[in-house]
Amino acid sequence: MWDCHVHLYGDPPHQRGLRLLEASRRLGIQKLFASRLWAGNRVPATATPDQFQVCNRSVERWIERAPDQILGNCFVSCTYPDEAERELEECIERRGFRGLKLYAACRYDDPRVLPVVARAARYGIPVLLHVTQRRVNEAPGQYASDAREVAYLAERLPGAKLILAHLNGGGDWAFSIKTARPYPNIFLDISGSSVDAGMVEAAYEAVGAERLLFGTDSSMCEGVGKLQGAEIPEQAKQLIWGANLQRLLQTKDVRTKDEMIIPRQPSSSFALRLSSRCGVWP
């Protein structure tokens, strides 16, 4: 069992982190793909470069404490695109992190996001994208995306491994499944505190087992119990419990900046959007 969505709080030996490690052992979860989102920032969406660096160094200390359990997921805010790329480079190339985590600092169709995600795509690492499941109103203090903005990235970065976060994090999960379905590079993280019976089955029917990832997002029993209870083939469950995440985490040599994955000929509407905002194209 490999958990694709885990958060750490505070530096080790912070009590909640220790509880996480212990609960994971009890539930049989072997690996935790973990990020930290708070370091003095009131909400993750407002993390400054200083703060996301503190978060990532803290994750590094947790990895030192539990190297067999924790895999690092680098958290940045795309509202600081240059610093975000530098931190991603630092974490991936020098500190052994295995993925990128984005929160709701800005929407995923904001031109500041694409270069950062493209960088992750070049590294071959997965990108865990915080979303609301069908945005029907705005949350104060954040620019939350939903599956539509994840689809926007998927279209433009077909080589990126995009994980739509916590399908059961509250909201209309069926809307997310339907939106993500046509994009083979969008993977669905089934974590979240809601445990609607039938959700896993619906996601499995729509996108197949290969695009579903087991996760908890701090809802440990909920994450494990919903997959245990889902009425899908056992072989499919094996993929979801961990094999899919293991496959996503297989990268080429991350220090090699090989082929550009971004289409060379962007659509006219995309070019127009960039020029109307800040003119950055990676």
Place this chain on the structure above:
Amino acid sequence: MIVDANCHIGHWPFRRLWTATADGLLGMLDRAGVDRAIVSHTHGVFYRSPHESNAELHEAVEGHRDRLIPFACLNPDYAGWRDDLKQCVEEWGMRGLRLYPTYHRYALAGDGAAELLAEAERLNLPVSVSCAFEDRRQRHHLDTAPDLAEHDIDFAVHRHPNVRFLITTAPITVIDMVVRHVAHQGNVCFDTSSITGPLSDSIQTAYELLGPNRLLLGTLAPFEYPEVALLRVQFIEAEAQGMENILGRNALRLVGEEPSP
């Protein structure tokens, strides 16, 4: 013996449930290892006359009475509830009452409900009260009933000290408030269906607040995967007897069955 104190039969208008039938529910509970369940019918939430759903419930549990324990849904603001209650208890053998005050729009501690609750006391029927069904973040825009507030529970428990209340889908915050505010509270217990764990420690907190006799396993099946609630209970640090109580003995006591030692 594992007994689930919060299960349903019937459809839900805002999404297709995993199953709407008694057979389907039993299949779900079998898979999770649950032996028996207290059930009510979701149609009672929406029918103008909820008693119509009691007839459906009676029909649905026929042949499964060894496992499914039916609770009758009534609205004290709707005409004829005394006759309906009589039919539910005397003719159909229903074992408790199931109330939805926020959907039926009456105050649980108000004068309208008082007569029904007095009748429940006279008949020694337990009264199960639903705080909510779905997570607030994902409700359909027509699903506008508020969650049952802690003060509604406080006032009702205080006003009817001899009625045995089971409050379902209450979050830990509500349980905490009720325990702090109501001096006697011996007559109110809660199910586990909306209590998370173990990282938040809510499930352990609920156990410490309520003790081994007033916390009941509740899965909210078929809305939710029952395996989740069973996993949560495993994280409670309790004596073996306390765990047995939570998993089944408390529910059996509530419906008047003295569990075997």
